[in-house]
Amino acid sequence: MLKSEVLAVEGWKKVIHFEDDTAGLKAIIAVHDATLGPGCGGCRIFPYARFEDGLEDVKKLSRGMTFKNALGGIPFGGGKAVIFADPKKDKTPALLEAFGRAVDSLDGLYYTAEDSGVTEQDLEIVRSVTKYAAGMQNKGIGGNPSPFTARGVWRGMQAAARKKLGVDSLKGLKVSILGVGAVGMELARLIHEEGGKLVVADVNQAAVKEAVERFGAETTAPEDAIAADVDIFSPCALGGSINELSIKRLKAKIVAGAANNQLKTPDMDQTLADMGVLYCPDYVINAAGVISVGMEITGAWTEEELTRRIDKIGETLSGIFERAENENAPTGAVADRMALEVISNGAKSGLQANSAA
Numbered sequence: 001m002l003k004s005e006v007l008a009v010e011g012w013k014k015v016i017h018f019e020d021d022t023a024g025l026k027a028i029i030a031v032h033d034a035t036l037g038p039g040c041g042g043c044r045i046f047p048y049a050r051f052e053d054g055l056e057d058v059k060k061l062s063r064g065m066t067f068k069n070a071l072g073g074i075p076f077g078g079g080k081a082v083i084f085a086d087p088k089k090d091k092t093p094a095l096l097e098a099f100g101r102a103v104d105s106l107d108g109l110y111y112t113a114e115d116s117g118v119t120e121q122d123l124e125i126v127r128s129v130t131k132y133a134a135g136m137q138n139k140g141i142g143g144n145p146s147p148f149t150a151r152g153v154w155r156g157m158q159a160a161a162r163k164k165l166g167v168d169s170l171k172g173l174k175v176s177i178l179g180v181g182a183v184g185m186e187l188a189r190l191i192h193e194e195g196g197k198l199v200v201a202d203v204n205q206a207a208v209k210e211a212v213e214r215f216g217a218e219t220t221a222p223e224d225a226i227a228a229d230v231d232i233f234s235p236c237a238l239g240g241s242i243n244e245l246s247i248k249r250l251k252a253k254i255v256a257g258a259a260n261n262q263l264k265t266p267d268m269d270q271t272l273a274d275m276g277v278l279y280c281p282d283y284v285i286n287a288a289g290v291i292s293v294g295m296e297i298t299g300a301w302t303e304e305e306l307t308r309r310i311d312k313i314g315e316t317l318s319g320i321f322e323r324a325e326n327e328n329a330p331t332g333a334v335a336d337r338m339a340l341e342v343i344s345n346g347a348k349s350g351l352q353a354n355s356a357a
C-alpha cells in the first residue's frame with residue numbers, strides 16, 4: 001500500500017516522502033516553486049546511501065528546475081523526484097507503477113519525466129497509471145530529449161562564439177567535449193557538420209572510438225579534457241567538472257556544455273569571468289529537453305515550434321551575456337536574477353515574455 005508523509009522543508013512548496021513496501025518503492029517528490037505552473041522535472045533513480053542524501057539531491061534538483069523552466073519559457077514551476085533504488089537491479093514494473101500512483105496522488109502538482117536511471121520505456125509504465133508523465137514519444141510528439149538538448153547546446157555555443165570570438169559559426173573552431181554520451185555525441189555531430197574540430201574524452205572507450213571514426217575527433221583523457229588547447233570546453237558528462245583545481249587548467253575562452261551543475265560551487269562563474277572566460281549558465285543552455293516536455297504537456301508540441309524555441313536558447317544566452325557585461329556581473333548570477341524576474345512577473349506574463357520574442 002502506498003504511504004505518504006509531507007516533509008516540512010522551508011522554502012519548498014511541497015516535499016513528500018512516499019513508500020510502498022509491497023512494490024519496494026521509496027521515493028521523494030519535491031516541488032520547489034509553483035508560481036508559473038505545476039512543478040515539472042524528471043525522476044532520478046539512484047541507490048542513495050542515506051535518506052538525507054536523496055532529500056538533498058531532490059531539493060537541489062527541484063530548485064534548479066524552477067530556474068530552468070522559468071528561463072526556458074514554459075509555464076511550469078520546479079519539481080523533481082528521486083527513487084531510492086539501483087536502476088540496474090531494482091527497477092521493476094511494480095516499482096514504476098507505484099511511483100506513478102505517487103505522482104498521480106498529487107493531482108497535477110507535479111509532472112514527471114526522465115532523469116538518470118529512467119528510460120522512455122520506464123515512463124510508459126509510469127504513464128499507465130498517471131497522466132502526469134511526459135517525455136515519451138507519442139504519435140510523433142515529444143520523446144527522448146537528448147537530441148533536443150544537443151541542439152540547444154549547439155545554438156548556445158554559437159551565441160557564445162559570436163559574443164566572445166566575434167564569429168558567426170563554429171567553422172574552424174576547436175571544441176573539447178567531456179562525455180560523448182547521448183547528448184555529447186549528437187553535439188559532436190552538429191559541430192562536425194558545421195566545420196568545427198573536436199577533441200573528445202569519455203570513460204567509455206567505445207564512445208570515444210565512435211567519435212574518432214565518425215567525426216575525425218582527437219582524443220584526450222577525461223581529466224585532461226578541461227586543459228585541451230581549444231576555443232570551447234563543453235562538459236557533457238557529470239556535474240562538478242569545473243572545480244578549484246581543474247579551473248586553473250582551463251585554456252578555452254568559452255564554457256558551453258550540457259551537464260547539470262558544471263561548476264562545483266555557483267560562485268565559480270565569477271572566477272571564470274575574472275579569467276576572461278564566457279560561461280554559458282548550464283541550466284539555460286541545457287533546457288531544450290524540458291522545453292520539449294513542457295510543450296508536450298501543454299499540447300503545444302510541433303517539430304517546427306520546438307525547433308524555434310530551442311533556437312531561442314541562443315537569444316536568451318545573448319541577452320544574459322549583454323546584461324552581464326552592462327552590469328559587470330558574472331553570467332550565472334545574471335541568469336538567476338532573470339529567472340527570478342520571470343517568476344515574480346507571474347505565470348502568464350512570464351510565459352508571454354518568453355514566447356513573444
Ligand code: NAD
Nearest residue numbers: 145146149179181182183202203204222237258259260289
Ligand atoms: P549519458 O549518460 O548518455 O552520457 C554521459 C557520458 O559521460 C557517457 O558516455 C559516460 O560514459 C560519460 N562519463 C561519465 N562519467 C565520466 C567521467 N568521469 N569522465 C568522462 N566521461 C564520463 O548522459 P546524457 O544524457 O548525454 O547527459 C549528459 C549530461 O547532460 C548529464 O550531466 C545530464 O544530467 C545532462 N543533461 C542531459 C539532458 C538530456 O536531455 N539527456 C538534459 C539536460 C542535462
